[in-house]
Amino acid sequence: MIDPKCLNKEPRPQKDDQANIFEEIKKHQTQHKPKNLE
Numbered sequence: 001m002i003d004p005k006c007l008n009k010e011p012r013p014q015k016d017d018q019a020n021i022f023e024e025i026k027k028h029q030t031q032h033k034p035k036n037l038e
Helices: 014-032
Strands: none
Touching: none
């Protein structure tokens, strides 16, 4: 899954991209997760 915005940036190691995406997903899920599931 490639974000078109990323194509305009200088290439980075894919590992970094995946780590960043994972962090974003984790952040996003944490924001929407009901507190009682913590």
